[in-house]
Amino acid sequence: MSYSFTLSRPLQDYARTLREWSTTECRPYARQADEQKGRPENWREILDTAPIPLGRADKPELGQVPTFEDGDWITKLAFYEAINYGDVWVHPTLGGGIGDLVVKALGTPKQVAEWYDPIQQRGGATAFALTEPGFGSDTSMVATTAVRDNDSWVVNGSKMYCTGGAFAEYVVVFATVDKELGARGINAFVVPRGTPGFNVVKENEDKLGIRSWTTSLLEFDDCAIPLENRLGWDVDHPENSVGNGYGGALGALAFNRPNMAALAIGLAQASIDVVTPILKGQQAGFTPQRWSAVERDLEAMNATLERGRRINYLAQVTVDRGRPSRSLAAAAKGFAPETAERVIRRCIELLGPEGVSKELLLEKWYRDSKIMDIFEGSGQVQRIIVGRTLVGGLAG
């Protein structure tokens, strides 16, 4: 069918199975993961119960996520929503990260072969370190430096909020090779874990939500890495260099934005699905008018999540077709996360004071969801990007 928002049957089936599994097998550990600020110790055994391949980094032999005719990026949307529907702790245990996406976007063919392809084949955890204490949105403010010293680049600076930074096999670190050049001086460097001078100052921040995710404060103190670790730059054949990649890094991130929107939709849908049967069981406690209002709210919330899914599809189809739209990706990320916060809060409110109790996971998902409108480009930044398609550089 042309112009249809319906996923193929095989992808629907895969996503449903994933969702049911994450709900029954993973969700029971959600509270523990939140309190311990990390994945449950038996995470491998929990993942072993999955009836479908998840693309695990620790057990690549169990298989990658299958390929569906819908397209890889559409598949990712279904995957993000379904796995996070159980709870947010599960996804990072698969490995992953976004450092490898930057390698893919910025690397020379040789670099892609060395750092991207293996991750795709066997899985693996990578991290992306752009943000620093002094900036987040304005990535031109990179203060971390990389100075050439004969056969190496020497990196100095500190990176904040690096997801998975403490245990990734490598971190893609953004540093400037020449402050005079401004944004054009910013380059990305692959810094493998264990490189002397790569220090984890704080493994995990004390956060409002997604507490089981590792959010690390990193410091690079005269951290020397090989020359060939500068992405997009061919040390032996400079003519093969593909550029510094500052813009490219953000481009690579843009494709991941709808995935974050899908994650938020997963949490919001889980919240609606948790409260709906509870509310139905309590229907007798509501006046008929109020019960109508409750039903109307549930209906409106389900409909708005569908809107978020459709924008996600619109954005990611463009990536699968090889003509990615940054504007649609921004629209997707600008829409669903903020909407998801409001949906989860309304689910809590409909239950009343019992909705905020730790007896249920709603209060946790409310905390978890807030970051989706902040990281990988805040809601305001997404609006600027969308605005630029309309009015150009004046938006901002």
Add this chain to the structure above:
Amino acid sequence: MIDLEPDEEQVEIAALARSIADELVAPSARDAEYAAAVPDDVWLKVFETGLVMPVAEEHGGGGVPGPLALLAIAENLGHGDPGIASAALWHAHAALLVGAHGTAEQRSALTRLATDPGARSAVALYEGFGRGPAELATSVAVEGDQVRVRGRKVGVPFAASADPLVVVGTDPATGAVRAVVLPHGTAGVTVVANPGSLALDATQLGAVDLDVTVPVSALLGGPDADPAGLLATVQRLRLLTASTAVGTALRAVEYAGQYATGRIAFGRPIASYQGVSFPLAEAMMRIEAARAELVDVTNAVVADPGGDHGTAVGQAVSYALAVAVQATRDGVQTLGGHGFIKDHPVELWYRSAATLSALDFDPLRDPFQARL
């Protein structure tokens, strides 16, 4: 005649509450959360100000502040920390109800509340389901010289320890609002264990199941209590809680505004971007509107306690809480990633406002709006 000048008492009390909030309450917010209790020294000092124990002098208290002064206390303490403020104020609510409507014997028991800083009392009011106080399903039935109380209360402060616990319900015979004063340990009061909440841990919120039979002397104000007056005071308690949330909203906006003037992005302080300053400005506009509404509706309730204020109170409460939820949300958003970590207090306010909004929520007043 319109007169927007607060009187001397209101001004002085507001200033005192703000200074306590700044110097004592705000700095202890995290401690109170981690301990799930207001630290003893903080409680003692707040208690000694007399701001949160509205008990007449004849019963050992410092006097009962006027209705608008109470609103100002709630707002200003909420500006310091919604957790500590709510703990102190919800304890005060019991004294307020008993002082205004209790029998002589019930009122004389206020001396303990007024003089013992270790005392914790509470009003069990909320039931969820969007019910206003006139619609409470908890039944308070007079059966001869006994009174039977049955129902489930949620969002009860100091649920496991309140002494007394003042339970508000309705009389199944007349439909009128009634309340009973239950000492701690009354048979038939079952506290449902609560593993904790999104926020306001210092208030020790919980649910309480009631199937209690006590002598009629436990009825607040006795069998002939005036239900209209009682209902009016209960409505004021809801307005006071909403006022706490308004104080928190204001603090979040001020904090975020301050941060935005110092944080640089794209060559300028982020406050210079409308994407940052407009949400905070919207919040300021609405905070003014919400506070004015709380004052106006409080005045209306006080002026005519027998009148039907359900709609006006419901509107005021629902609006103020929605404003607080959005303002505290925008507080987090303004700080970006830094708003998401506990190094800054905005995340605490975000959780607290959502908790308050779940307490007193009516789906009829505030339908979910999908963003256009």
